[in-house]
Structures are given as C-alpha cells and as structure tokens.
Amino acid sequence: MDFNDTHQEAAFRATCRDWLEENARLKGGAGNDQRYGKVDEQDFLNSARAWQKKKFDAGWAMLHWPKHYGGLEASAIERIIWSQEEAKFNVPHGVYEIGLGMAGPVMMQYASDQQKSRYLPPMAAGEEIWCQLFSEPSAGSDVAGLRSKAVQDGDDWIINGQKVWTSGAHFCDYGIIVVRHDPNVEKHAGMTFFFIDMKSPGIDIKPIKQITGGSSFNEVYFNDVRIPDSQRLGAIGDGWRVAITTLMNERLAVGDANGTDAKEAFEWAQGQDDHGQPLIKNRGVRESIADWYCQASGLKNTKLRTMSALSKGDTPGPEASITKVVSANKLQAIGNFGIDSLDMAGMLKTDDADVQSFHDAWLGSAGLRIAGGTDEILRNIIAERVLGLPQDPRADKGLAFKDIPSGN
C-alpha cells in the first residue's frame, strides 16, 4: 500500500499541473464562483467556451481520445490524474459534462468515421455543445417507457413527441435522442437511437423553472422534426442497448454531488454561536460531523481503491456505484444542519456566502437525489448488478408496448 504516484504517473501529474498553473487560477482565492447557475448565463457560457477551447488546443479536453480527434490517447489513470488536478483550479464546469461524458462515448462507438471526424473535434473544443434527450413526461426512472415516435419516411425519420429534463437544451447545438419506432413490439425492442441537430425545424424548447428558481433543464417538443437516417446510431430496434451504454457513462459523469461538505460544516460550527458557546462544542453537532466526515472520507478512499485498480491495469470493482447516493444525501443533511444552526434566522436569505451555500445545498440536493438515477433506482442497481438479486417481476413483460398499462 502506498499513495505515491508511479514515476510515470508523477511525471504526468507534473505536466498537468504546470499547464494548469500557467492557464488557470488555483481555488481558494477570491473570485467568481465558476459553477453553472451562479452568474449570468451568457457570461458563463462565454467563459466555459473559452476554457474548453484552451484545453482542447493543448490536448486536455478529451485526453483519452485518439489524437486525430484532438485527444492524447491517455490512459484511464491519467484521465483521473488530470481531473484531480483540474479540480484544484477555479475553472468553469457544468456546461460540457453531459455532451462530453455521454454523447462523446456513444458517437465514438456508433457513428461513422466521417461523422466522427466532423463532430468529435468541435464537441471536444467546446465549439458545439451537446445534450441528451432520453427522459419524457411519462418515462423517468422507467426510461424505456418513452413514447416519442419516430416514423420512417424515405431517407428520413419524422419525430413527434416530448422530452423533458434536458439540461442545457436551450444553448445546445446537437443532441442524442432515443425514440420509439415500433409500439407493436415489446418495449425494449421498439426503440431506435439518433443524434439530432437541435436547430432543426419543429423543435420547441421551453425552460423548466426548478425549485431553486433557476432553469437549467428544459422541456423539448418535437413537431414533425426530420432526422436523416444517416444520423441513426446503432441498428433499428437497438436503441435501448445504445442508451444503456450511455446511461452507464452518465453514472460515471454525474458522480459526486459537489457542494458544501464535512469540512465546511466543521468550519462553520467553529464560528457559529450556540447559546454563548461555539457550536462545535455541541455534542450532537460533533456526532453529526463525525458521521459526515466518515462518509466523505469513505467516498474519497473508495475512489483511491478504484484508482488503485486502474493503476494496476485492473478493471475497478463496483464500489463507485455508491458515490451519488451517499454524497447527495450527505449534502442534503449538511444543508439542513447549516440552516438549522441559524435558528429562526435560518429562513432568511442573506449575502453571507456560507449561508448561501447551505441554502443551495438544501435545495439543490433534492434534485441531485433524482438526477442521473434516483436514490431508489441506484439501490436497485446495486442490489441487482452488484449483489445479484433477482429483478422485480414486471407488469409489462412480454407485452407489446401499446398494450402496457400507463395509468392514463
């Protein structure tokens, strides 16, 4: 056991670090919060674009990609080292993760060489932003229950229906979409996967106002939208299999619920008054902080175990499947703690950055427990894929999609 990089890893880390120091500012100083939703959207997009382009020009944008698409052909461990180092710097994030994390791999696996050459480099360079169109009003956790229709018409497909929870659709150039081409067969067999130009005629995008007051998600309506058959990814009827690949990537892309953590709770408790004493002296608070610290370091050390496997060239175990369910719930608990610690004044919105971060954690965590797989779906995945427990009996098994009860 040791936590040192190998010589090769250390050299790579130093290269990452040198470039980052030249091109970005370390976290910790004063400055803008570079998270999406914290500053004016257009300003934020501009700075995210600029940062992505800078990374692309130096090869860091999608460093594991082949060189001819703008990558460095880096190994999995190098990719982690890069992201560990980048995370120490105050750089914009929240715009490209879905496109690069989900559309990127699916295009890499299923698009033609010509399409890859056309779309992958601008995607990595941040010149074209991609979104993901899976969820629908009646297809959330059961995303295979989607009902947006695709009908073949010559060399095109005509799409009608509605998608929902599409992050960034209003500023995206392209999207990946899964739709139902045949409602007469079993539900998983009737889907087909495409990529789509988000500026196509017939697409109508409406922002969803979230409980935070912000609108990073959208409803996307399709009214006789045409997609050329050449933009089909995978065979007709293979949509579910392609989508599953993408969802696996999403779980890796979503990962940790960022935000205020055990450290911030601890520092806050040192400074906050509790009946004339620092709050950190309160035994109940100390126990809670111990619990959050154990969870936070448990996740951190679990990542180290994953890295250990990658470093040795092994496939990581299923440990990473616990990350989101633990971190999103921890975030919600810490947000609650911070607000409660202000007693009656906890209801007030203030300019204080710590108080704001508790409010953000309290509201935002409610969404993080749902996005990219709900707590419940993630527990099902752990139970079925890791522990090998049997699937639930299904009321839709063996039925043609059109015959499945929908509650309507």
Add this chain to the structure above:
Amino acid sequence: MNLDFSDDQKFLQSEARKFLEKEQSLQRSRSVLDTKQQYDKDLWAKVLAMGWTGIRIPELYGGLGLGYLELCVIAEELGRSLAPVPFSSSVYLFTEAIIKFADEQIKSEILPKLISGECVGTLAITEQLFAPTASNIKVSVDNNQIIGTKIAVPDASVATHVLVICKSKTGIDLRLVDLINNNCEVQDQDTIDNSRGHSLIEFNNANSQLLSNAGDGWALLQNILNQAAVLFSFEQIGGAQATLDMANAYAKQRFAFGRAIGSYQAIKHKLADMYIGLTLAKSNTYYAAWALLNDSTELEVAAATARVSATEAFQFCSKENIQTHGGNGFTWEYDCHLFYRRSKLLSLNIGSLAAWKEKLVSGLERSNLNSLD
C-alpha cells in the same frame, strides 16, 4: 497509487479463510457460546501452529517480523468467522504494547512465549459501569503492588499476563502483571456474547512492572487503542461482509407471495444500504491500515474514522441480516444472532461508538483541518 493489499497478502488472506472454514470456526464459536467455555482450546492451538501470533514480532525474538498489513488480512478473516480465540487481546492489544513500550528484558522473556502460546496477554482498563477516564481510574499501585478490581477484561481466563491501567503517585501508569501465582483472582463474567470470554480480575497486592514512564499510562493507552482500532475494524468489516453474504443468500432462496424475497425492493434497498455502509467502512479501514503501516501522523483520525464506520457497518449489517431472515433470524439455531452479538461486543470492546466519534472530531480539531482536505 495503491490502496490495496499485495498479491502475497491476498494469498495469506485466502489461506486464512480456507483454514478457518475447514476448522469450522463459526460452529466452534457457537459451541463456546453454548457451553461458556471462554474460548476454543483446540482452534487456538491450531492458530498458534499457523504462526499468526508472531506475525508482527521481530525475527530477533523468533517472530516473522512482518508489517501490519499481514495482520490486517488475518483480522478480517477472524472477524468473518467469529473465531473464538484470544487472538485480538493477545496480539492487537498485548503483543503490540510489549513491542512498543516494554524494555529489552521483558521483550526477550515474553515475546517468544507469545508466539508459542506459552504466554497469552490481555489489557485491563474498565472498572465501573461507565466510561473509564484518566481521572476516574481507581485500581492503584503502590510500591509496584496493584490493588483493585477490573471488569470486562477480555480473555483473562486464558491469559498469563495482563497490562493494567492503574493510578500511581505520578498519574496513570501502564503496568505488566503476571497473572499466575501473583495474588490475582479471575472470575468469568456473563456477557452479551459469551463466544468470547470476559472476566473480572481482582488484584490483591499483585506484583507489577512499569512499562515506559510513570504517569504516561493514559497516553500509552490511547496509542495502543488507536492501533488496535484499525485491526478491530478489519474484524468488523469481515463480520459485516459475512452478514451481508448471509442475507444475500437467504434473500435469493426464501420465497414469499410466489417469488424470492430478494426481488422485493424493500429487501433490495436494505441490502444495498448494507453494501453501501460496508463499502465506505472498508475503504476507510484500508486507509487506516496504510496510516498504521506508515506510522502516519494521520493515524489518530484515520483509526477513529475506520472504527466509527466499521462499527456502524457491522452493527447495521448484523441487525438487518436478522430482519432479512424474518422469524428464522430470531432463533438460536440460525447463525444470525452470533454475528449480532459479536457486532455489539466489538462496538464496545475498545470504547463506545460515541467515544470514538468524539475522538474523531477532537482529532480533526487538533489536526487543524488538514485531514478534511
């Protein structure tokens, strides 16, 4: 980057697991519980023959001179199989303290005998029905003679030696006492887990030898407990894994309403939560093993983090394993209660969960938040 055991260590672990399975460690644990025998003499003899008691003892004294990680993997297997042997008392608590704090004469006399089993050691801390502190210890020493009563001392009935936390003129001392023909009376005590023996020891002017400096006893004790916490955490994650495996197997085989109970989300989510708790605890325990191996300044916080997570994981897994087994889980016949008992015992044996949470947070305060980055 390598937060994992080496191939040799993994091999040692798999051999230990096979050995303990072949020797029916779990069934022996049940038999000790049923008969209140304190420990399994035959299994202990076989463990001694395996050389595990000498893993950390330097070669100079006849040991294997290996590091902590070999001991960690053995601890995980002892925990998984609820081995009814005085290993943890004699090795994690006593042997480690002798290696670190005893003088050369004591070391050369005792260490070889700890390997062979001629000597078995333990540690006596508790005296009353509340947590011991540096200011409430009453067992006292005067002119090397110890007087007073310790309770809940693990494996005292098989031990030949005991380390005693006692009050002296200078403060708290850590003292070595030979239990044989030395005015010590040992009475076995009934506990929530009689598969592991615990006793009361009455010291009536028992001769003792000071370890390290007079008055340093409480600090030495914290050092011993921080180290032992890592090893006990490995026992706890071994036990937690065993109960998760039991619950998993049962959930697949037990049918209700025409289907395996493991196909119900109520059971799936319960087992997923067991897996989550265990995974966090395991990762924290691995990290603490690294800190122990490297005598890191982070050991205090890392050990407390491992201890808290592993205690919670084992207690959670063992109680939910009973729940998954339904009525069968509440019978003496099923093994569920053996793990439930052991999880509670291990949650108390070197201080309560609340005490370790407090150690964790005060450790964070002292580390100036370095451990939080």
